[in-house]
Amino acid sequence: MERQPISREGYEKIREEIRVMEVVDMPAIAERIKTAREEGDLKENAEYHAARETQGYTQAKINQLKTKLSHCHIVEKTDGPKDTVGFGSTVKVKDLSDDMEEAYELVGPGEEDYDGDVMKILTTSPIASALIGKKVGDKVEVEIPRGKLRMEILGIE
Numbered sequence: 001m002e003r004q005p006i007s008r009e010g011y012e013k014i015r016e017e018i019r020v021m022e023v024v025d026m027p028a029i030a031e032r033i034k035t036a037r038e039e040g041d042l043k044e045n046a047e048y049h050a051a052r053e054t055q056g057y058t059q060a061k062i063n064q065l066k067t068k069l070s071h072c073h074i075v076e077k078t079d080g081p082k083d084t085v086g087f088g089s090t091v092k093v094k095d096l097s098d099d100m101e102e103a104y105e106l107v108g109p110g111e112e113d114y115d116g117d118v119m120k121i122l123t124t125s126p127i128a129s130a131l132i133g134k135k136v137g138d139k140v141e142v143e144i145p146r147g148k149l150r151m152e153i154l155g156i157e
Contacts, residue, residue: 005075005087005123006108014110018065021058029055068109075108085131085156087123092155093131096139101154104128 029051036048075087085091090105103118106128113120121128130142131153139152 003071003073004108006069006072007088007111008074008076010108010111011069011072011074014065014069017110018062018069021062025058026055026062029058072108083135083156085134085153089131090118090157091131091153092157093151094154096150096152104131106131 032051033048033055036042036045036051039045039047042048085106087106087108090103092101092103094101104127105118105120106123107120108123111120112122123129123132126142126144127149130140131151134140134153136153136156139150141148141150143149
């Protein structure tokens with residue numbers, strides 16, 4: 001798997017999420033399991049089974065986030081060229097089918113956010129992949145679930 005760029009803030013956000021799950025959530029779940037176990041018969045103990053299921057889910061989430069971080073490398077958003085779309089760029093585009101303008105910021109895992117005036121999209125998304133390496137004035141075409149999206153790059157910040 002190719003390593004993905006991530007900002008220091010995004011990396012720290014995911015690390016903190018892992019820390020909370022390991023230091024706060026998992027011990028609390030272990031305590032629930034212990035309390036439920038003390039109630040006796042485990043075959044019909046719904047609280048015990050629910051706590052064990054939560055423990056498995058939480059451990060899987062921790063493992064998933066650790067794997068995600070292992071496939072990332074920290075990149076400072078100021079490192080890239082300013083005239084070419086890359087990680088950390090905010091790109092203003094015009095949809096050539098309806099002349100609507102949108103802005104995308106290309107971000108790493110854990111930083112995506114699709115609400116707001118500027119959508120934060122993963123660098124691995126189809127739209128970001130099509131934009132990376134392009135310059136102002138370039139036209140791109142990208143296959144998305146609802147068909148082909150044709151855009152022109154109006155600006156890069």
